[in-house]
Amino acid sequence: MNTSSTRLILYHTAGCHLCDEARQLLTRIPEITVEEVEIGDDPLLTERYGMRIPVLLQPESGLSLDWPFTLNAIRQWTGPI
Numbered sequence: 001m002n003t004s005s006t007r008l009i010l011y012h013t014a015g016c017h018l019c020d021e022a023r024q025l026l027t028r029i030p031e032i033t034v035e036e037v038e039i040g041d042d043p044l045l046t047e048r049y050g051m052r053i054p055v056l057l058q059p060e061s062g063l064s065l066d067w068p069f070t071l072n073a074i075r076q077w078t079g080p081i
Contacts, residue, residue, distance in 0.1 A: 005033045009057040011049045013040045022054035
């Protein structure tokens, strides 16, 4: 059994109902650790992700997954957890 967790970054912003949906979805995968990053605090992040949020990022690989995503899509994207 793999006891390590997969770390993901969730780019989001305040008042984003899709971000709230993504956050709820991510709570259903206990094997991942999610760091939330508010894009509104950084003009570069706002420019990069503003029209795409919520966005998941695998910090080790640099791969991103744009909304809409499902539990199955997250599991396939992260590989075996």
